[in-house]
Amino acid sequence: MSDIDMIRAARDRIGNNLRRTPLLSAPALDEIAGRRVLLKAECLQITGSFKARGGWSAVSAIVPQIRARGVIAFSSGNHAQGVAHAAREHGVPAVILMPKDAPRAKIDNTRALGAEVVLFDRERDDRDALGAELAERRGLTLIKPFDDALVIAGQGTLGLELAEQAARAGVTEADVLVCCGGGGLTSGVALALEADAPGLRVRTAEPESFDDVARSIAAGEIRRNDRLGGSICDAIVTPQPGNLTFPILNRLCGPGLAVTEEEVLRAMALAFRHLRWVIEPGGAVALAAALFRPRDIVGDAVIVVATGGNVDGALYARALQTLEAPGTAA
Structure with a gap:
């Protein structure tokens, strides 16, 4: 299980290899939300998302002789790029399992980082079984996308x-x-804030119909999503919370929030208008919750983590079109 000491050790291993992303604001977003909004810009992180942190933490911690054989990961794209980047910088091979419906930009970017990409059908194929078989056959170290202590620490x-x-x-x-x-x-952020900023309460933000974490926290036990695909928020569509992550989430997080896809697209567009940021749908869900669920948030300020910016051009253009829709705020 990850703890604050593991997180601080991960910070030391990462050193200056990744970016310390800024915490920024925009008065127009404050006005929409009805409170001060501070945004952590992980969309500006190396590889375009926070996943570079967990990837580096996990790859850097593997014993060098074992790491030399290579690593394997499965991801819709952001974890893929994070692990591929860390593997390239450590000079080792990387094999990445990615769903066939992952955004083309994420597949192309993962290959550009030198990884071998193996595509699978997220509705029909057993991703875990495929990963385990490849790892055993090739002697690769599996780095899970979230249910991994070293990834959580990163x-x-x-x-x-x-x-x-x-x-x-x-x-x-x-x-x-x-x-x-x-x-x-x-869960990693919640552990860090518990130690260093206990007045900051972490809350999950998810798309409607894929709010398994919010439902799990409310129930006090793990709940699954009814389906695994069909959302524009591909980066955060998972079957259920992890066995390692859920106990942390259940202990430390407040009630979860869920937003519509239309609200996500509007949040992406407003981030572009007022910050000139490119945020992908899965990375804009928290901002959408801050802007469009104000009654469900406590306090004069809210902090939002903009988790990633890897989005296909066509989908991003669709988001920007919401700026022209009648009644669009700010």
Whole structure:
């Protein structure tokens, strides 16, 4: 199980190899939300998402003789790129299983980082079985996308940065909204804030119909999604919370939030208009919750983690079109 010592050790291994992303704001977003909104820009991270943190943490911790054989991961794209980048920088092979319906940009970017990409059908194929078979046959080390202690520790380094940045911004009590799939980032951030900023409460943000984490926290036990595909928020569509992540989420997180796809697209467009950021759908869910669920949030300030910016051009153009829709705020 990950803890604060593992998170701090991951920070030391990462060193200056990844970016310390900024915490920024925009007055127009404050006005829409009805409170101060601070945004952690992981869309500006190396590989375009926070997943670079967990990838580096896990790859760097493998014994060198074993690491030399290579690593394997499965991902819709952001974990894929994070692991592929870390493997390339450590000079080892990487094999990545990706769903056939993953955004083309994510598949292409993963290959561009030197990884071998193996495509699968997320509705029909057993991803875990495919990964286990390849790992055993080729002698690869499997790095899971969220239910891995070293990955959780790497994602938790974001929380260490956030605690320092929020304090400098004068925010010591606030909800921290995190886009959540299996819970690796959310649980890592929650552990870091528990230690360094206990006044900041983590809350999950998910798309409607894929809010398994919110439902699991409400029930006090793991709940599954009814389906595994069909959302524009591919980066955070997972079957259920992880066995490692859920106990942390259940202990430390407040009630979860869920938003519509239309709200996600509007949030992407508003981030472009007021921050000039490119945020992918799965990375904009927390911002959508901050902007369009104000009554469900506590306090004069809210912190949002914009988790990634890897989006296909056609989908991004669709998001920007919402700026022209009648009644679009700001």
